[in-house]
Amino acid sequence: MSILSKTWLQAWSTLPNLKFFLYCWESRTKIVDTIMERYGKGKIPIEKFELSEIFADSLQLFPMVDKWLLIALENGVKELVLHFKSYPAPILTILAAKSLRELVLHDCTLSLSSGVVNCSSLRKISLSNLTLDENMLQTLLNSCPFIVSFIVENCSGMNVLKIKSASLKVLKIIQYCKICNIDAPNLVSLDYKGYEIPELNIARESKIILHCLLSLNTAWFCKLRKFLSNSSSWSEVSLCILKCDEINMTDLQMDHIGSTGGVDVLNLNMLLMDEIIECPTFVDALLWSCHPGRLNLISIDIETVTRLIDRLMYMKNSSHSTYSHGWNNQLKEIKAFDGKNQLLQLGSEELAKKITEGKKPYFILDW
Structure with missing residues (x-):
């Protein structure tokens, strides 16, 4: 192709997206080094630079990684992905890059101080399998005043996770910490996996x-109600639940923590709920906490x-519903619809069958 086309000869050697996997073979490292040196000498623009190590001798490669990373940053890289075990990522140098918009760090090591530079270009950050503490995390966020998307996953060193950002809109947390506090006034999407319900x-x-x-348990549903009451209305809430103890509805109704913020759409993942659903108070507690207008199963x-x-x-039918005591909003009506918005009979086998076949029927609840 290079012989037949001068255009192709130029194009294949100046690709803007570079993705390298380093193995234990020295020849692979030399190939990457040759390519990066050519990009550095030719000032060839780099849009995305992704580097991952697989069975490589990480310590010996660190100086080479420093060199390649510097070339990428100097050539205007916008998306940087480093999946390199124990690599001491030069975070100050990375954040100093004016072009960088997305940063993904996996298995690296970080060292942050209060003197981190201001990175006004960065919009997305993803951190996984790192060692972080609360101060390091907040210092990083403070250094990125226009961050809109943040992911933190399986990072050690944090029993308490506190996130504060005025610009943040999308947040994903997979972190098993004791306390999670989120102060993000412009947040529109939260994906949280952990032991406790976060304070929001x-x-x-x-x-x-x-x-x-x-x-x-009862306390968990009280926390869920309080959590949802932070907003007058939630557009969509999805719950993935594994286990449930017996719920004391009397204790729930005695828990007066403001009013429940209505959930427009509640998505309930029941793939592992064959034991949970045997507890009738589970449904009572769930609806008491969420008060959904639409329920998807x-x-x-x-x-x-x-x-x-x-x-x-x-x-709906019982005049002695648990909701008739201590809660003003009682379930008045429930209707089921198929994926084409056609009304379905609640007691029919067809409805349950459609749900298990993934045809996405849904329920409309009138309170």
Whole structure:
């Protein structure tokens, strides 16, 4: 192709996106070094630079990685991905780059101080398998005043996770810490997986996904209600739940923590809920906490779905509903629709079958 086309000869040697995997073979390292030197000498623009090590001798390669990284930064890299075990990423140098818009660090090591530079260009940060503490994390966020997306996943050294950012809109946390406090007034999407429900301060409608790893109890649902009450209305809430203990509805109703913020759409993942749904108070506690207008179910077990539908119908029909005491909003009506918005019969096998087949029927709840 190079012989036939001068255009192709120029194009293949100046690709803006570079993705390298380093193995233990020295020849692979020499190839990467030759390519990066050519980009450095020719000042060839780099849009994305991704470097990962696989069975490589990391310590011996660190000086080479420093060299390649500097070339990428000097050539205007916008997206930087480093997946390099124990590599001491020069974070001050990285944040000093005026072109960088997305930073992904996996398995590296970081050293941050209060003197970190201001990086006004960076919009997305993803950190995974790093060692961080609360101060390091907040210092990094403070250095990126216009950050809109932040991911922190399986980072050690943080029993307490506190995140404060006025610009943040998308946040994903997979972190098993004891306390999680989020102050992000412009947050619109939160994906959280951990032991405890985070404390949240927001100012607008948001979309949230909660993965709970512990067995649910009365206190958990009280925290969920308080959590949701931080917003007058949630556009969408998704719950992935593994276990649930018996819920004391009397204790729940005695927990007067403000008013429940209505959830427009509640997505309930029931793939692992065959045991949970046997507890009738689970559905009561869930709706008491979320007060959804629309309920979407994900399940592959007809029996599980049938039990939930039966409980919903009981709550609507029973004059002795648990909601008639201590809560002003009682379930008045429930309707089911298929994916084409056609009305379905609640007690029919067709409804449960459609849910388990993934045809996405849904429920509309009138309070």
